[in-house]
Amino acid sequence: MPATAPAPVVFQIQHLSKVYGQGEVAVTALRDVSLDIRRGEFMVLLGASGSGKSTLLNILGGLDTPSEGEVRFTDHDLTRADEAALTRYRREHVGFVFQFYNLIPSLTVRENVALVTDIVASPMDVDEAIDRVGLSPRRDHFPAQLSGGEQQRVAIARAIAKRPDVLLCDEPTGALDYQTGKLVLEVIARINAELGTTAVVITHNAAIAGMADRVVYLGDGRIQKVVENARKLSPSDLAW
Numbered sequence: 013m014p015a016t017a018p019a020p021v022v023f024q025i026q027h028l029s030k031v032y033g034q035g036e037v038a039v040t041a042l043r044d045v046s047l048d049i050r051r052g053e054f055m056v057l058l059g060a061s062g063s064g065k066s067t068l069l070n071i072l073g074g075l076d077t078p079s080e081g082e083v084r085f086t087d088h089d090l091t092r093a094d095e096a097a098l099t100r101y102r103r104e105h106v107g108f109v110f111q112f113y114n115l116i117p118s119l120t121v122r123e124n125v126a127l128v129t130d131i132v133a134s135p136m137d138v139d140e141a142i143d144r145v146g147l148s149p150r151r152d153h154f155p156a157q158l159s160g161g162e163q164q165r166v167a168i169a170r171a172i173a174k175r176p177d178v179l180l181c182d183e184p185t186g187a188l189d190y191q192t193g194k195l196v197l198e199v200i201a202r203i204n205a206e207l208g209t210t211a212v213v214i215t216h217n218a219a220i221a222g223m224a225d226r227v228v229y230l231g232d233g234r235i236q237k238v239v240e241n242a243r244k245l246s247p248s249d250l251a252w
């Protein structure tokens with residue numbers, strides 16, 4: 013992103029804390045996290061297991077709510093939103109990609125993607141979404157007929173088909189081998205570049221960090237450092 017014309021901030025996170033449970037069993041997952049995320053940014057969240065990455069992503073996606081602090085997505089206050097407002101926010105603005113693909117086995121690729129385009133206001137054409145992840149030749153196949161990487165690409169097609177403002181990916185390559193994982197990351201990087209979709213990607217894999225505009229390192233629920241990449245690498249340049 014050119015330093016001279018910073019894109020507008022889409023997520024404003026201020027003094028965010030999250031505590032699960034109470035009393036002796038309380039677990040603090042996030043501690044005083046403050047961060048801005050800009051439109052079109054590709055952000056990678058890195059950190060050890062249990063450092064709070066998924067908790068932060070889930071709060072950004074309206075799947076969970078903070079214990080303290082503020083989170084805003086443009087003019088949506090995610091801190092005070094009720095369930096109905098969070099559901100609307102997720103539906104209208106957020107595409108999720110998880111480690112496991114959550115496809116419906118009895119539906120074809122096209123039908124899995126169409127499930128989403130049927131419920132949003134101005135969806136992408138189903139075939140365009142499938143084409144953007146390079147799966148047009150497989151669009152009439154069922155999930156069981158696809159490899160893990162192909163199934164993950166269907167999940168990405170489903171996530172982008174509603175033209176979300178943000179794509180939130182929790183360990184999208186966690187169940188994939190090295191080469192296949194790279195292909196999936198390439199697809200996410202291309203969506204980010206071509207559609208300008210803000211992307212936040214969680215990973216255990218430090219090598220992926222080279223693809224990001226910024227890398228946020230979490231440790232014990234806190235932001236330890238934020239590193240800006242002067243030059244982004246393409247996934248095919250990465251070695252891990």
Ligand SMILES: Nc1ncnc2c1ncn2[C@@H]1O[C@H](COP(=O)(O)OP(=O)(O)OP(=O)(O)O)[C@@H](O)[C@H]1O
Pocket residue numbers: 032033039040041059060061062063064065066067068
């Ligand atoms: N629903 C929950 N109830 C209680 N504790 C939770 C809950 N969700 C997360 N935690 C705890 O909060 C802390 C942060 O968890 P989180 O899943 O955000 O970490 P993470 O960095 O994503 O880890 P991983 O890489 O293993 O997925 C952990 O100690 C975890 O056990």
